[in-house]
Structures are given as C-alpha cells and as structure tokens.
Amino acid sequence: MSAVLEVRDLRLQFGGVKAVDGLSFDVREGEILAVIGPNGAGKTSAFNCISGFYLPTSGSVVFDGKRIVREVPKPWHALRLVHLLQSFGFYRVLPSRVTKWGMARTFQNLRLFRELSVLENVKTAMHANLREGFWSTLVHTPGYRRAEEACVREARGWLDFVGFQDDEDLYVGQLPYGEQRRVEIARALATSPKLLLLDEPAAGLNHNEKQSLMALIRRIRDLGVAVVLIEHDMGMVMELAERIVVLNYGKEIADGTPAEIKADPLVIEAYLGVDDDAEPIDATRLRTGTVSAEAIADVLGATAGAAASDGKDGGVR
Numbered sequence: 001m002s003a004v005l006e007v008r009d010l011r012l013q014f015g016g017v018k019a020v021d022g023l024s025f026d027v028r029e030g031e032i033l034a035v036i037g038p039n040g041a042g043k044t045s046a047f048n049c050i051s052g053f054y055l056p057t058s059g060s061v062v063f064d065g066k067r068i069v070r071e072v073p074k075p076w077h078a079l080r081l082v083h084l085l086q087s088f089g090f091y092r093v094l095p096s097r098v099t100k101w102g103m104a105r106t107f108q109n110l111r112l113f114r115e116l117s118v119l120e121n122v123k124t125a126m127h128a129n130l131r132e133g134f135w136s137t138l139v140h141t142p143g144y145r146r147a148e149e150a151c152v153r154e155a156r157g158w159l160d161f162v163g164f165q166d167d168e169d170l171y172v173g174q175l176p177y178g179e180q181r182r183v184e185i186a187r188a189l190a191t192s193p194k195l196l197l198l199d200e201p202a203a204g205l206n207h208n209e210k211q212s213l214m215a216l217i218r219r220i221r222d223l224g225v226a227v228v229l230i231e232h233d234m235g236m237v238m239e240l241a242e243r244i245v246v247l248n249y250g251k252e253i254a255d256g257t258p259a260e261i262k263a264d265p266l267v268i269e270a271y272l273g274v275d276d277d278a279e280p281i282d283a284t285r286l287r288t289g290t291v292s293a294e295a296i297a298d299v300l301g302a303t304a305g306a307a308a309s310d311g312k313d314g315g316v317r
C-alpha cells in the first residue's frame with residue numbers, strides 16, 4: 001500500500017524546548033494510525049507542522065506526493081533566513097491549501113463557529129470550493145441557488161454519516177459536547193479529505209460515545225480515508241489502531257502494531273517511568289531481546305486495570 005503522508009526528520013524547537021525531535025513516519029492509504037505519548041511528548045506540535053499550522057524548524061512533509069514542508073538548504077539555516085523565507089510562503093504550504101489538497105483535521109479544543117448553526121458550520125467547509133462569484137452571490141442567480149442547494153444536501157449527508165441526530169438549526173454552542181465533536185468531524189469530512197487528523201477525539205466523551213466514535217472512525221476508514229489520531233485512551237487505541245507511533249520528549253520511540261507496542265519496554269518506561277533503583281532500560285538490549293518485555297507488560301496491564309477500576313478514563317495517561 002502506498003504512503004499518503006511521508007514525514008521525514010521533522011523538528012520543531014521552541015527556544016530550548018525540542019517539541020518535535022527528528023520524527024519520521026509514513027501513513028498508508030486507508031489505514032488507522034494512532035500517535036500516542038505522555039503529556040508534552042510533541043504529538044499536537046507534530047500535527048500542527050504536518051497540517052501547515054506551524055513552521056517546523058527543519059524536516060520534510062510530503063502529502064499525496066506534494067510537498068507541504070521542504071527541507072531548507074543548510075547554508076540558509078546559517079544565514080537565519082529560514083523563517084523569513086517561510087513566512088513569505090517559501091518551503092511551506094499554508095493550512096487552507098493543505099485542506100484543499102485533501103488533508104482535514106480536528107482540534108484538541110473544538111474550533112467550531114459557535115455563533116453559526118450546525119448546518120452552517122458544515123457548509124463553511126464547502127464554501128471554499130464554490131465557484132460562484134461576487135455578483136451571483138449578491139443577486140442569488142439560479143446557478144448560485146443550485147450550488148447552495150447542493151451544498152446543503154451534502155452537509156446534511158455528512159451530518160447523517162457522523163450520526164448527528166439533533167436539530168441542524170441549533171447554534172453549535174447549544175449542543176452537548178459529544179454532539180459538537182460529531183459536528184467538527186462532519187465539517188472535516190465535508191472537505192473531502194484523503195487524510196483526516198483527529199486530535200484527541202475521545203476527550204470528554206463517555207463510554208457509549210467512545211464506542212460510537214470508534215465505529216465512526218472505522219466507517220471513515222472504509223470510505224478510503226486514512227485516519228491519524230492522537231489519543232490518550234489506551235483501550236480505544238489498542239482496539240482501533242492498525243499501527244501506533246509512540247513519541248516521548250519529541251522523539252519517536254516505537255512504531256508497530258498494538259501487540260508490538262504493548263510489549264515494548266521503552267513504551268512502558270515512557271508511560272510508567274522506572275523504579276529509581278532499577279537498572280535503566282537500554283534500547284540496544286531491548287532490541288536484542290535480553291530484557292523480558294512480558295514481565296513489564298504484566299505491570300502495565302495491572303496498572304491500566306487499576307486505573308479503569310478507579311473509574312478513570314480506561315487507561316494510562
């Protein structure tokens with residue numbers, strides 16, 4: 001299967017903080033990939049670079065064969081011209097263009113137009129593609145009305161697809177949180193993406209809402225859309241994702257199937273930390289298999305179970 005997204009040696013630095021530190025991974029067509037890691041690991045920063053919201057310090061991002069971020073030639077780094085060039089549109093593509101190319105995203109904190117209705121929110125995603133000009137919009141020509149009706153039909157289709165059952169004329173701000181999340185996903189889908197980035201889509205959802213979110217993400221994948229999600233709910237990630245990339249302090253520490261990730265001691269160490277008296281886990285020893293991953297995985301399983309029975313959110317954070 002070919003890659004719809006290729007991220008290579010992506011780096012983003014805020015002063016002395018390396019938010020993303022040499023991240024490289026691919027997203028294959030039509031797969032569900034989860035990006036996980038402890039708080040502050042650099043997940044959202046990576047999303048922001050990939051979708052054109054942030055300028056990475058260096059690295060390249062290629063989406064559907066097109067470069068969103070290009071590696072800047074080394075001599076220009078020395079001249080400190082990089083950011084100046086990028087702010088003029090060199091070596092980067094702005095988020096609106098990235099969306100047109102077929103990458104859509106949702107945000108950790110919902111970014112809906114609270115003063116617009118549900119239907120209007122979804123329609124905004126399609127208005128960017130309407131070809132009607134200033135005059136036809138002003139006088140509502142038959143062409144404009146036809147385009148507008150098609151837009152409404154499509155918006156309703158996406159609301160239906162995500163399982164939105166409330167009143168489409170309500171202001172988004174009047175909806176319960178779970179329904180607002182659905183509307184945000186409907187709006188992202190209305191841009192006809194090939195790749196959908198979901199930043200913590202299950203945050204704030206109850207058990208039933210999470211179950212229906214998982215079913216929705218699978219239906220989105222079945223449309224042929226690749227889905228990348230940042231998620232802290234390990235139960236959901238393990239059940240839903242086909243592949244998982246794990247970040248810690250901006251670095252990728254693992255990339256594999258849920259079963260491989262669950263048994264990876266570096267991942268377990270990143271989440272649980274290690275006993276101060278214990279010998280630190282050494283990556284080279286891990287790869288040669290001289291440390292018992294199973295023993296540590298048992299600990300992780302027990303801790304996750306305890307968190308769930310405490311009424312916490314089903315997993316390790």
Ligand SMILES: Nc1ncnc2c1ncn2[C@@H]1O[C@H](COP(=O)(O)OP(=O)(O)OP(=O)(O)O)[C@@H](O)[C@H]1O
Nearest residue numbers: 014017018019037038039040041042043044045046
């Ligand atoms: N705009 C910013 N300015 C300065 N530092 C930032 C900025 N955004 C993120 N950081 C820092 O970069 C690091 C990575 O943050 P990021 O939000 O990407 O992590 P995350 O893995 O998404 O965390 P969480 O799971 O808590 O959302 C953190 O140390 C954070 O404090």
